């Protein structure tokens with residue numbers, strides 16, 4: 001049964017990176033509202049499993065195999081959403097990968113290019129193709145960035161650069177879209193339990209041997225998804241997660257060196 005007064009009942013919501021982690025938790029969190037969910041990622045079997053769960057919770061679903069670094073695949077993703085459900089109301093750019101290495105440990109510079117392709121261009125392409133539909137629906141774009149998009153983080157030069165780029169892009173798009181009624185919500189999570197650090201690239205371009213974070217001590221993907229849905233419903237401009245993250249925004253103006261040390265300590269402690 002669809003939740004009463006559901007904000008997203010019948011709305012067409014495209015979520016990239018829906019096969020696991022935060023994207024999967026977000027789809028599950030939205031499903032009881034009865035939306036039409038378009039689930040995108042590369043792992044179709046995992047997407048089908050998420051879709052099946054979402055249908056049992058009340059959503060209609062469409063699975064579209066998509067590599068967000070492929071322009072044509074992103075065009076097809078949006079075309080399939082429009083053909084199947086008649087338009088797009090919400091696009092959530094969530095697909096992303098991590099990288100953990102100091103610059104002086106990097107062996108393969110291609111890792112920087114890969115990060116930019118997935119995290120930055122992988123959110124530009126779907127947004128570009130969805131824009132005409134979003135303008136018609138006066139819809140919304142959501143970008144899952146990171147606190148690393150707001151400040152420097154050691155061992156994250158590659159990752160933080162992509163997340164800063166994402167925020168620059170979506171902050172600018174917000175201004176462009178103001179008169180068209182399309183809103184932009186930027187999400188800046190702190191550490192969240194997911195697969196990201198098990199799949200993150202090390203300085204040699206290979207997966208990390210182990211997560212450098214105490215995974216059991218950080219926010220769950222479910223809690224992260226609950227906070228994202230609340231921010232989406234309010235069409236909030238930006239959601240900065242955790243008190244440290246929010247205080248850090250102000251501290252950065254007055255004492256940026258202190259924020260650097262907090263970031264250094266968080267990475268050292270892994271939480």
Ligand SMILES: NC(=O)c1ccc[n+]([C@@H]2O[C@H](COP(=O)([O-])OP(=O)(O)OC[C@H]3O[C@@H](n4cnc5c(N)ncnc54)[C@H](OP(=O)(O)O)[C@@H]3O)[C@@H](O)[C@H]2O)c1
Pocket residue numbers: 016017018019020021022023040041042043044046066067068069094095096097118122144145146147188189190191192193194195196197199
């Ligand atoms: N977890 C954290 O601590 C944290 C903190 C701040 C921000 N974030 C951001 O949150 C977002 C979600 O990350 P997560 O933590 O949920 O990580 P995750 O568990 O590793 O999930 C990443 C998702 O992105 C998809 N993806 C990766 N490369 C892709 C590609 N080329 N094309 C299409 N989809 C691709 C993956 O699906 P396939 O492999 O099936 O394609 C997967 O569904 C990312 O943008 C990340 O930067 C995470």
